[in-house]
Amino acid sequence: MEKVNQRSKPLKTYGQFCALARSLDIVGERWTLLIVRELLPGPMRYTELKSSLDGIATNLLAERLRTMEANGIVERHLRDGAVAFALTPRGAELREPMEALGRWGAPLLATGRGDDAFEPRWLTLALPALLRGTTSPTPVELGIETDGCTMVVRIDERGPSAFVRSGDMPEALLVASPEIVVGLAAGAIGIEEAVATGGFQGDPRVLHAVFDTAPPRDN
């Protein structure tokens, strides 16, 4: 008798009645969570995704998007004739576990950037994750310019958020390298060192409201 594949579902599921395992059945494959990260700030085109996720094979990206769509975490929009990939609300709920994973991985950034790829947009996920818990009764907005891109970090009574906003910028603007920005948000670098290596203009109190848990030390 020849060998018979007796598995009725040869799909790559763990086959476990466990919420973590079933999550990983959906988002555990290579590249999937990074695609979600790309889409968290907003919808993107196929070619944008491909160029942003350096190294992903085009067929793989196409297949991932298809299964993510089938799993209800991504949907295709037709924006002015072209296809745009967007997260569904269910897909956007992945922000929480991804922030938690990012916080766990933040110490791994201490080795520096090296020749790794970097997209300033990624900070819109990382900064709120690292600043989680920081609040401000009166909203404060800080501009951060890194790697040629400027984004806004906002702290209000609900906590931190970040986004790339074109147009009007807050007058408080921090200019720094990606390493400095994440080191600052992770608490590994002090505000003074960050400003010294990069630059800052505007009201210093904004800077402290965002990055300071302790008040600024005057030496």
Add this chain to the structure above:
Amino acid sequence: MEKVNQRSKPLKTYGQFCALARSLDIVGERWTLLIVRELLPGPMRYTELKSSLDGIATNLLAERLRTMEANGIVERHLRDGAVAFALTPRGAELREPMEALGRWGAPLLATGRGDDAFEPRWLTLALPALLRGTTSPTPVELGIETDGCTMVVRIDERGPSAFVRSGDMPEALLVASPEIVVGLAAGAIGIEEAVATGGFQGDPRVLHAVFDTAPPRDN
């Protein structure tokens, strides 16, 4: 000229300066997070891991354990002559992102167990994750018996925790199937239905302190 593989590091790293990507470089491979889940309640033997993670190839388990050890999230202990695999403190810190992922995936359990594998121990990760936020000024302990195994869920002022404890059991004991237990913890099933399909003995207030956000409704 023949083709040269010009990548100096063919390793499976995403090569991105991003905390999430660097986390996934370490825990993103298949089976890795499930091994962590197994080890969260306590150290285990190689063969225990292999039998609990049904379907993992033995060479793969060995290799994963090696790289996890190299990455500082697992270490080998010599407990009475035999090898025991345990999480390092850094590895145990993965509990938070794993709980977040488990909360995201909890709705995926609604389809029921089917013929999926199930280990009662897994509930010691799932129950605190789903009950996160529940506190009790005076500690309460509830026994849960499912699938032939009894464990303890404890709620105190710091929040929920769960563990398998041999020996003395709380007098409050809920008996239910895995589906009912997770449905109850996820809020998809009411206490009355759970008790009706399974069984409960002890002080009902314990049950409500654990699973109720709203007080019990008397109809």
Add this chain to the structure above:
DNA sequence: CCGCATCCTCATGGATACTG
């Protein structure tokens, strides 16, 4: 038994080329 290593097969991922 426990803790793997080896061998083999097949599914998946990666790189490149090509197409409506």
Add this chain to the structure above:
DNA sequence: CAGTATCCATGAGGATGCGG
């Protein structure tokens, strides 16, 4: 622009062997 098609390298799954 948004993928498909193709080919090859790698990784996963399964069976078995093997020293302690």
